[in-house]
Amino acid sequence: MDYRGRFAPSPTGRLHFGSLAAALGSWLCARQAGGQWLLRMEDIDPPREMPGAAAAILAALPAFGFAADEPVLYQSQRxxxxxxxxxxxxxxxxxxxxxxxxxxxxxxxxxxxxxxxxxxxxxxxxxxxxxxxxxxxxAFDDALQGPQxxxxxxxxxxxxxxxxxxxxxxQLACVVDDAYQGITEVVRGCDLLDSTPRQICLQRLLGLPTPRYLHLPLALDAAGRKLSKSEQAWPVDPTDPLPALRRALAFLGQPVPEDAVDAPALLAAALSRFDPVLIPKHSGCFAG
Incomplete structure (x- = not known):
């Protein structure tokens, strides 16, 4: 089956560095495999959502060079x-x-x-x-974290x-939508590694396919807290995307092109040198 990956943010805030790193990792894996990269807005929990966050995230992604291959899927419509x-x-x-x-x-x-x-x-x-x-x-084998x-x-x-x-x-919405979108590869932060067995259990009960998984390291603040729950989780700046993209590449252990003039050029250069083996398994502190 052809590679189909996805980036599935929750609209609990604007795009921050941790989410950018997850989007970049999933995009690089999909594009290196010659596959498709899809977007899903996981807006299924209204009490936790920030007004305007979904639109802000989707508006920011093109500034960082990311373009989905199919229309955005909204969980609120599912x-x-x-x-x-x-x-x-x-x-x-x-x-x-x-x-x-x-x-x-x-x-x-x-x-x-x-x-x-x-x-x-x-x-x-x-x-x-x-x-x-x-x-x-x-049990499952994670492409980065190993046997689980x-x-x-x-x-x-x-x-x-x-x-x-x-x-x-x-858990339920994610399983149903991964199957609906034909997702074959799930690349996401390792805060969701513990959710994967629950999702595999649901896939089996519902007769749905199980994709392959790769769980990226998390961006943490200096106190070891997940960046999305930290006061350092300020939004990345879509009007100046190159600094954040370079930091995200370095965070994922990848060579950082220094001479790119815009986000598409930087992503193209990064893709040509992308090596998943270089991605660190363990989470690390956010720099800058």
Whole structure:
């Protein structure tokens, strides 16, 4: 199957250095393979979104030389597809309702591991819905981080796929949309490495293909916090893209063209010298 990769930001803020590095890594991998590079806006969690962020991210990407090969897919327009996947899981008895409140969970309630809710049903309010996870190891080979294995029941337990408010989880939406877009390669930050076994589990239950995965290092601040959660997560400047692109290339361990006059020229030069073997496995501090 031809290579199809994607960049899938969440509109919780403007494009920052960590997101730029993820976009660059996914773009380089796709273009080196002669494949397609798609965009997906993961705007499925309105309470966490920043007004105008989705439009700002999409407006900034062309300034950095990135052009998608197909129209942007918005998760906010994909509710019917998630409903269908949820119905399929319900009909397979793969999910169960959960009435545990956030306060109960925050107070340290045990993980749900036995396929049922630990709280009594409450007809006065809607439940969340959890997936019954198998007591088995989910294994995959990450192209950068190497062999991975996780027992979902022991590590995360029966996890939520639809919240009380009716919003679908990232895990379910991501799986449904990767299959819909025909994604064969997922290149993203290693903060999502732990999510991959859950997504593989859902792919198997829904009869969907499993793409190959490559998890990039994260950009961290000096205190070791993920940049998107740090006060250093200021937006990159689309009116002056070259400095941020050069820093992102260096962060990914790649040779940095110094004589490029614009973003397309820099990306073309970087692509000609791109070597995935040089990408560091471990996360590092954001410089500058």
């Amino acid at each position: 509710l019917a597809a998630y409903d269908a996947a949820f119905t399929q899981l319900r009909e397979a008895d793969a999910v169960f309702p959960c009435w545990c409140s956030r306060s109960e969970l925050a107070a340290g309630a045990q993980l749900h591991r036995d396929g049922r809710c630990v709280a009594p049903p409450d007809p006065r309010r809607e439940p969340a819905w959890r997936l019954r996870v198998p007591d088995t190891g989910i 294995r996780q027992n979902l029941r022991e590590s995360v337990g029966d996890f939520v796929i639809r919240r009380v408010e009716g919003l679908y989880s990232y």
